[in-house]
Amino acid sequence: MSEAFADSALRxxxxxxxxxxxxxxxxxxxxxTLSALTAALHADAxxxxxxxxxxVSAVHRVPGPCAGDAGGxxxxxxxxxxxxxxxxYFESAREFTATYPSLTGxxxxxxxxxxxLLDGQVLGAVALEFSEARHFSAAERDFLTTVAALAxxxxxxxxxxxxxxxxxxxxxxxxxxxxxxxxxFLASTLDSLGEAIIVCDAQGQIVRFAGQAAQxxxxxxxxxxxxxxxxxxxxxRPDGSGPLPLAEIPLYRAWQxxxxxxxxxxxxxPGQPRRYVLVNGQPLRGADGTRRGAVVAQREVTAAYLQAxxxxxxxxxxxRERAALRDEQVxxxxxxTFSEAASRAQTxxxxxxxxxxxxxGALPGITALFYEPAGSNWxxxxxxxxxxxxxxxxxxxxxxxxxxxxxxxxxxGGPVFTDGWQQEEQGVAHTAEYHTVAAYPVMLDGxxxxxxxxxxxxxxxWTDLQRNLVLALGRSFTxxxxxxxxxxxxxxxxxxxxxxTLALEAFAELSRDLVGETNRFVLVRRAxxxxxxxxxxxxxxxxxPAPDRWVLxxxxxxxxxxxxxxxxxxxxxxxxxxxxxxxxxxxxPNYQDNYAQGADTxxxxxxxxxxxxxxxxxxxxxxxxxxxxxLFDQRxxxxxxxxxLETAVYNLSLMLERAQSVExxxxxxxxxxxxxxxxxxxxxxxxxxxxTPVRHVKGFAELAMNGLRRGQLDKAQRHLQIVSQAxxxxxxxxxxxxxxxxxxxxELHFRPVQLRPLVQQAQQDALxxxxxxxxxxxxxxxxxxxxxxxxxxxxxxxxxxxxxxxxSPDRPLRVRVWAEERxxxxxxxxxxxGAGFDQQYAGKLFGVFxxxxxxxxxxxxxxxxxTIKRIITRHGGQVWAEGRVNEGAxxxxxxxxxx
Numbered sequence: 001m002s003e004a005f006a007d008s009a010l011r012x013x014x015x016x017x018x019x020x021x022x023x024x025x026x027x028x029x030x031x032x033t034l035s036a037l038t039a040a041l042h043a044d045a046x047x048x049x050x051x052x053x054x055x056v057s058a059v060h061r062v063p064g065p066c067a068g069d070a071g072g073x074x075x076x077x078x079x080x081x082x083x084x085x086x087x088x089y090f091e092s093a094r095e096f097t098a099t100y101p102s103l104t105g106x107x108x109x110x111x112x113x114x115x116x117l118l119d120g121q122v123l124g125a126v127a128l129e130f131s132e133a134r135h136f137s138a139a140e141r142d143f144l145t146t147v148a149a150l151a152x153x154x155x156x157x158x159x160x161x162x163x164x165x166x167x168x169x170x171x172x173x174x175x176x177x178x179x180x181x182x183x184x185f186l187a188s189t190l191d192s193l194g195e196a197i198i199v200c201d202a203q204g205q206i207v208r209f210a211g212q213a214a215q216x217x218x219x220x221x222x223x224x225x226x227x228x229x230x231x232x233x234x235x236x237r238p239d240g241s242g243p244l245p246l247a248e249i250p251l252y253r254a255w256q257x258x259x260x261x262x263x264x265x266x267x268x269x270p271g272q273p274r275r276y277v278l279v280n281g282q283p284l285r286g287a288d289g290t291r292r293g294a295v296v297a298q299r300e301v302t303a304a305y306l307q308a309x310x311x312x313x314x315x316x317x318x319x320r321e322r323a324a325l326r327d328e329q330v331x332x333x334x335x336x337t338f339s340e341a342a343s344r345a346q347t348x349x350x351x352x353x354x355x356x357x358x359x360x361g362a363l364p365g366i367t368a369l370f371y372e373p374a375g376s377n378w379x380x381x382x383x384x385x386x387x388x389x390x391x392x393x394x395x396x397x398x399x400x401x402x403x404x405x406x407x408x409x410x411x412x413g414g415p416v417f418t419d420g421w422q423q424e425e426q427g428v429a430h431t432a433e434y435h436t437v438a439a440y441p442v443m444l445d446g447x448x449x450x451x452x453x454x455x456x457x458x459x460x461x462w463t464d465l466q467r468n469l470v471l472a473l474g475r476s477f478t479x480x481x482x483x484x485x486x487x488x489x490x491x492x493x494x495x496x497x498x499x500x501t502l503a504l505e506a507f508a509e510l511s512r513d514l515v516g517e518t519n520r521f522v523l524v525r526r527a528x529x530x531x532x533x534x535x536x537x538x539x540x541x542x543x544x545p546a547p548d549r550w551v552l553x554x555x556x557x558x559x560x561x562x563x564x565x566x567x568x569x570x571x572x573x574x575x576x577x578x579x580x581x582x583x584x585x586x587x588x589p590n591y592q593d594n595y596a597q598g599a600d601t602x603x604x605x606x607x608x609x610x611x612x613x614x615x616x617x618x619x620x621x622x623x624x625x626x627x628x629x630x631l632f633d634q635r636x637x638x639x640x641x642x643x644x645l646e647t648a649v650y651n652l653s654l655m656l657e658r659a660q661s662v663e664x665x666x667x668x669x670x671x672x673x674x675x676x677x678x679x680x681x682x683x684x685x686x687x688x689x690x691x692t693p694v695r696h697v698k699g700f701a702e703l704a705m706n707g708l709r710r711g712q713l714d715k716a717q718r719h720l721q722i723v724s725q726a727x728x729x730x731x732x733x734x735x736x737x738x739x740x741x742x743x744x745x746x747e748l749h750f751r752p753v754q755l756r757p758l759v760q761q762a763q764q765d766a767l768x769x770x771x772x773x774x775x776x777x778x779x780x781x782x783x784x785x786x787x788x789x790x791x792x793x794x795x796x797x798x799x800x801x802x803x804x805x806x807x808s809p810d811r812p813l814r815v816r817v818w819a820e821e822r823x824x825x826x827x828x829x830x831x832x833x834g835a836g837f838d839q840q841y842a843g844k845l846f847g848v849f850x851x852x853x854x855x856x857x858x859x860x861x862x863x864x865x866x867t868i869k870r871i872i873t874r875h876g877g878q879v880w881a882e883g884r885v886n887e888g889a890x891x892x893x894x895x896x897x898x899x
Contacts, residue, residue: 009040010486012143013143013146013147014483016033016150020151030048030151033154037128037144038063041144043128045129046126046129047060047074047129049124050123051124074111074127076100081114082116089112089141091110091135091136092133093108093110096108110130110132110133110134112144113125114127114144116151116152118153123155196209196210196216196299197213199284199295201292202290202292202293204226206221213298216267219233229251234267236265236266237265238264250279251279253281254294254296257283259281260280260296261280262278263278263281265279274302276300276301276305277299277301280297348381348485349382353382359470365457367434367456368453369453371451374398374593374636375593376401377397377399379396379398380392391431394430403426403428409440409451413441415439417462418438419435437455438470440474442477442481450481452474452477492640517659518660521554523659524542524554524625524656528542528555532629536632536633537631538557538629538630539555539557539560540555540629541627541629542626542628549573550572550626552572553625560609564601564605577599577600579592579599580614584626589613591637592611594610595612597609611635613645614627615645615649618653619656627649703715704716748788748791751786752786755785758792759796762801763777765800766800766803769804770801773813776812776813776814778815781819783819785895786896791874791875794871795893800815800830803834804832806832806889813832813833813834815831816832822894826894827893829890829891829892832889833888834888836883836889837885837889838883838885865881868893872895876895876896877894878893
């Protein structure tokens with residue numbers, strides 16, 4: 001369904017709710033409902049049926065605005081929809097006629113029949129007919145369901161208004177007058193009836209039954225004492241609650257000297273109907289005033305009593321009906337007021353505030369709040385102004401879903417009304433003053449998506465008026481809430497789609513702008529900026545693991561607490577910090593709607609962070625770091641949030657892989673250039689440096705042969721010794737060239753390496769090679785570097801051996817080793833006080849077979865420094881040398897810091 005229809009359907013539902021609020025009859029409700037449906041869905045006609053006590057009580061039909069009456073009999077499918085309580089949809093004439101073969105002559109090509117439901121009761125149904133086949137989309141079906149619910153509410157209200165209050169009042173007056181006439185007639189009749197006369201003597205013995213006494217009591221007079229009168233003569237209270245106590249028996253009261261006037265009493269003879277009598281009595285005294293007994297006259301008033309009782313019951317019933325009608329009118333007025341005001345609400349917050357205002361006006365003294373879910377808690381969105389500050393502060397931290405009243409509401413799926421609220425039992429602080437509390441669930445698609453809570457401080461239980469008012473407003477609130485939620489959901493989908501588009505565009509632009517960037521942290525920082533721009537205020541941190549902790553490498557956004565900032569800058573996080581550890585191990589992102597404050601850092605430093613997430617960043621499948629985001633606002637991480645952020649991290653990994661590939665390519669090119677240079681040097685050496693010993697071998701071998709022919713054995717021996725020395729020299733040069741070749745081909749294994757143990761081993765190797773040379777060593781503090789330990793050992797051994805080998809015979813040798821930290825690298829130096837060299841020839845030092853001293857001065861092949869340069873270059877560093885003749889030399893190299 002198009003967005004245009006969604007918008008027009010929402011506006012149509014809003015207009016219909018206003019129209020139905022003004023409808024006073026069922027006919028007006030059906031006219032408005034059917035007209036709205038045919039206009040919105042372009043139906044050819046619409047029919048409505050209403051259920052009555054014995055079946056369908058009314059059929060209402062209107063033509064559509066776009067075509068004439070199609071002639072279909074929609075009362076049949078409407079009756080079926082009302083019978084089963086479910087919507088029926090027929091999207092083609094074949095489906096329709098297959099279900100209703102008796103209607104094959106109709107022009108119906110498509111049909112929709114929807115029941116009118118209210119609190120589970122089917123009031124009727126509406127049906128739409130179409131002359132052309134059509135598909136009913138999910139949005140159209142939701143629209144039909146919403147309109148049917150609005151119509152059911154309006155029909156229910158119209159039924160309440162069909163019986164006006166003055167009609168009930170006139171009926172009550174007429175019945176009252178009738179009963180008054182009956183009472184007068186009864187009085188005149190009773191005057192003509194006989195009475196029962198009962199006499200007792202001075203001792204309280206019954207001595208005479210006269211008139212109707214025997215008939216009333218079912219026996220003749222029995223001479224029993226007063227304590228047995230009630231039992232013997234079946235005397236009981238008028239309400240039938242038990243035997244008449246002695247002190248209340250009229251004859252006893254008269255016997256005691258009291259004049260009794262119209263005392264009520266009942267006579268309950270087993271097996272006979274109860275008789276009601278009025279008793280008058282007088283004490284009997286002698287001339288001297290002594291007690292002689294008592295006499296009572298019992299007049300039966302059974303008929304009058306029952307009539308009066310019935311009248312009282314009917315009067316009470318009419319009063320209850322009148323009160324109920326008043327309550328319904330109050331509910332109806334509140335419903336109209338709320339519907340009219342709420343139909344203009346555009347946001348959930350506005351709707352909640354309208355509900356709070358309506359409840360406050362309809363139920364004076366009520367405290368009400370409207371909640372929406374946030375994770376496992378409920379957070380208030382709107383509330384009445386009389387909520388106490390302490391209570392509001394408690395509730396805004398979140399009302400737990402396991403609160404007993406909420407658990408009961410969720411289990412039943414309906415409203416819960418509680419009389420006798422207990423703060424301790426419910427576990428909600430600052431609510432001790434409330435007595436009656438209610439929770440009304442707002443249901444969407446069978447799930448509780450919001451709730452209304454209400455409370456009164458009065459001790460009285462919930463009245464029917466209060467319950468009905470809450471139920472009516474709750475139903476209307478649910479319908480309007482669903483409309484806004486649908487609108488909000490559509491808008492949220494648009495916003496989220498736009499966010500994702502923006503994120504992808506930003507990463508595409510990033511890929512274009514930083515196509516040649518190889519610095520990992522530049523790429524990470526730009527990704528952090530893009531991801532944070534799509535979220536609410538917060539910060540993004542990028543961590544990488546060190547041997548004992550997580551180290552902060554890049555940050556975007558203020559972390560929100562200076563102490564927390566110092567903590568992460570100076571100390572980082574422990575490797576088992578929950579926010580990073582599980583994601584680092586599993587690669588599964590960690591989304592926290594409610595951030596576990598205090599799990600990673602002290603809780604008092606992190607109170608301002610409410611939501612968080614973390615992602616593992618990998619390059620070529622290998623984890624390299626963790627990207628964590630903290631938000632200051634509460635947030636529920638939606639599927640769109642997750643898709644956007646995970647796509648962003650995936651794109652970051654691709655960019656890092658490309659950057660690493662570029663860096664490796666550059667490194668390969670650099671190594672290739674060096675190899676080419678060395679190959680050229682090797683070619684030159686083979687053609688020049690190796691030729692010299694070969695010439696020596698050839699020349700002196702010929703001289704030796706000549707000497708042997710001439711018998712000059714001494715000369716021949718000297719010449720052969722020179723040949724042997726030249727061969728040894730050639731062997732040394734070949735071995736050095738093989739070592740240089742291996743330095744360029746051996747695989748390097750980079751890891752954190754302590755420099756001091758390597759320097760100590762190089763010292764021992766140098767002293768073993770030159771045991772007679774005295775050396776003053778100065779080894780300063782050295783760092784941990786990222787390098788291949790074996791090849792770096794070769795570098796240090798060569799440098800320290802050279803420092804000892806080129807010692808000056810004129811002064812003591814002092815060798816100093818130290819390191820300097822630079823922003824992106826470590827620089828390592830080896831300085832000696834030996835023979836030194838002329839600085840203008842420093843560029844030749846690191847070439848193959850390039851030497852600044854003669855073989856007689858200092859033996860060597862001239863390949864050691866070339867090997868050092870090749871190893872350091874493969875580490876990504878540089879080498880250099882500084883010196884002066886007879887003043888010593890300083891050799892240095894750099895190693896990049898770990899990224």
